[in-house]
Amino acid sequence: MKPYCMTVVKYVLPPMRALIMNELIEKYGLRKVDIAKGMSVSPAAITQYQKGLRGGSFIDEVSESAEVMEIISDISEKIAAGDVPPNYLMAKMCDACKKIRNEGILCELHGEEFQDPSLNDCEFCYDEE
Numbered sequence: 529m530k531p532y533c534m535t536v537v538k539y540v541l542p543p544m545r546a547l548i549m550n551e552l553i554e555k556y557g558l559r560k561v562d563i564a565k566g567m568s569v570s571p572a573a574i575t576q577y578q579k580g581l582r583g584g585s586f587i588d589e590v591s592e593s594a595e596v597m598e599i600i601s602d603i604s605e606k607i608a609a610g611d612v613p614p615n616y617l618m619a620k621m622c623d624a625c626k627k628i629r630n631e632g633i634l635c636e637l638h639g640e641e642f643q644d645p646s647l648n649d650c651e652f653c654y655d656e657e
Contacts, residue, residue, distance in 0.1 A: 532629065532634055534641075535634060535637055535641050536625050536628075536634065538641070539585065539586045539637055539641075540586060540590060540625060540628055540634065541621070542577075542582045542583035542585075542586075543583040543584070543585075543586045543587040543589075543590040543591075544583075544590060544596075544600060544621065544624060545567060545569070545573075545577060545582070545583055546577040546580075546582065546583030546584070546587055547583075547587065547590065547591060547597070547600045548567065548600055548603055548604050548607070549563055549567065549574055549577045549578070550577075551600065551601060551604035552566070552567075552604050552607060552608060553578075555604065555608075556604065556608035558608060560574045560575065560578075563607075566607035566608075566610075566612075567607065568614070586637070589633050590628065590633070592633075593627060593628060593631055593633065595627045595631075596624045596627050596628055599620055599623055599624040599627065600624065602620060603617060603620050603621070606620075
């Protein structure tokens with residue numbers, strides 16, 4: 529069996545980055561190059577997020593979680609302010625991932641990704657805080 533983290537990296541991290549990018553543009557008016565630097569990605573990646581080439585497939589599911597969107601707003605605010613330690617951003621991304629897992633958003637997708645329907649009934653993610 530493969531860990532849920534593999535599913536998160538493929539399906540959850542890109543939409544979270546896209547949502548952060550959108551907020552940095554819409555709410556804070558940051559330029560693409562500044563967003564790329566703040567998010568530690570390339571300007572080309574930002575362009576792909578803007579065009580929906582990255583992060584578009586699971587963005588609705590991620591954005592339906594009010595708690596995750598609150599974390600995304602907090603991350604965006606810190607990036608826009610400029611001086612944010614990488615450890616803080618990593619911890620916040622992990623918090624968002626935990627929320628997504630605790631809300632069961634990831635379960636069906638994880639089962640489909642690894643062709644293991646038993647993962648649909650898994651309760652592993654619900655036990656972590």
